[in-house]
Amino acid sequence: MSKTILITGATSGIGKATAELFAKNGHSLILCGRRQNRLDSLKTELAHKTTVVTLNFDVRDREAVADSIASLSPEFSNIDVLINNAGNAHGLDTVDMANLDDWDAMLDINVKGLLYVTKAVMPKMIEKQEGHIINIGSLAGKEVYQKGNVYCASKHAVDAINQGLRLDLNEHNIRVGAINPGLVETEFSEVRFKGDVERAKTVYKGYEPLRAIDIAEIIEFVITRPRHVNIADLLVLPTAQASSAIVKKNL
Numbered sequence: 001m002s003k004t005i006l007i008t009g010a011t012s013g014i015g016k017a018t019a020e021l022f023a024k025n026g027h028s029l030i031l032c033g034r035r036q037n038r039l040d041s042l043k044t045e046l047a048h049k050t051t052v053v054t055l056n057f058d059v060r061d062r063e064a065v066a067d068s069i070a071s072l073s074p075e076f077s078n079i080d081v082l083i084n085n086a087g088n089a090h091g092l093d094t095v096d097m098a099n100l101d102d103w104d105a106m107l108d109i110n111v112k113g114l115l116y117v118t119k120a121v122m123p124k125m126i127e128k129q130e131g132h133i134i135n136i137g138s139l140a141g142k143e144v145y146q147k148g149n150v151y152c153a154s155k156h157a158v159d160a161i162n163q164g165l166r167l168d169l170n171e172h173n174i175r176v177g178a179i180n181p182g183l184v185e186t187e188f189s190e191v192r193f194k195g196d197v198e199r200a201k202t203v204y205k206g207y208e209p210l211r212a213i214d215i216a217e218i219i220e221f222v223i224t225r226p227r228h229v230n231i232a233d234l235l236v237l238p239t240a241q242a243s244s245a246i247v248k249k250n251l
């Protein structure tokens with residue numbers, strides 16, 4: 001059945017692949033991000049398959065988040081599924097060498113941004129006593145790796161928020177679950193290494209990482225389970241990856 005789905009971080013990687021798959025499957029889409037040119041081209045790409053609206057906001061800006069979601073027309077304001085996907089790592093440094101702006105970005109975007117979006121979407125779900133929230137966590141929310149300190153902390157927070165939301169929203173019949181990927185080849189590492197494409201490529205060299213579509217297909221599976229089924233927490237790794245530290249390289 002067709003659903004109305006809001007995806008944060010739809011301009012790239014996992015969010016974009018999910019938007020493309022959902023459009024193919026006929027869901028109505030609210031696509032969010034900061035890069036307007038990408039939102040425009042995605043809308044053009046998908047508009048012949050389904051109804052699409054785009055929202056441009058920075059998840060760190062709580063007023064912009066609330067205003068944007070409040071501005072949705074009645075056609076889109078009845079959100080069935082929220083995919084909290086926007087997020088990134090910024091830097092890969094030991095704590096003593098880290099840049100404080102990177103820490104602020106990760107905590108403000110990955111943790112507080114996710115909360116702001118959820119808070120803005122939640123009232124209508126509570127009103128209709130139905131909804132589904134999917135939080136994109138990470139293997140980094142289950143393990144801590146060297147130099148991952150604050151990124152891992154932000155994803156451990158997502159893990160805790162996922163559990164907390166599930167407890168709090170249970171009485172309202174709202175499903176809450178997390179999907180926690182290991183290494184997925186997207187623009188993630190380019191962002192982490194501040195545009196250093198060559199360094200970013202080395203992260204995915206010598207083994208087969210997950211692709212964004214792999215996660216999109218799992219999200220589609222999760223949201224199409226019957227209403228009495230809530231997939232609460234999934235860890236999804238490339239076959240070559242046993243843990244954050246152990247990736248079988250075939251170099």
Ligand code: NDP
Pocket residue numbers: 008009010011012013014015032033034035038057058059060085086087088089109113136137138139180181182183184185186187188189191
């Ligand atoms: P990408 O860098 O490809 O995509 C990140 C998305 O987040 C972009 O669409 C970006 O849009 C959006 N975004 C970032 N910052 C903000 C912000 N301040 N406000 C609004 N939107 C923002 O990375 P991925 O697709 O890989 O990452 C998606 C999610 O998956 C993240 O939460 C990440 O932590 C998680 N993840 C990724 C893994 C990986 O290996 N790639 C593994 C495990 C989890 P724009 O710049 O247009 O705003």
Ligand code: 8X3
Pocket residue numbers: 137138139140148181182183184244
């Ligand atoms: C992203 C995966 O291993 O780079 O969450 O932290 S990792």
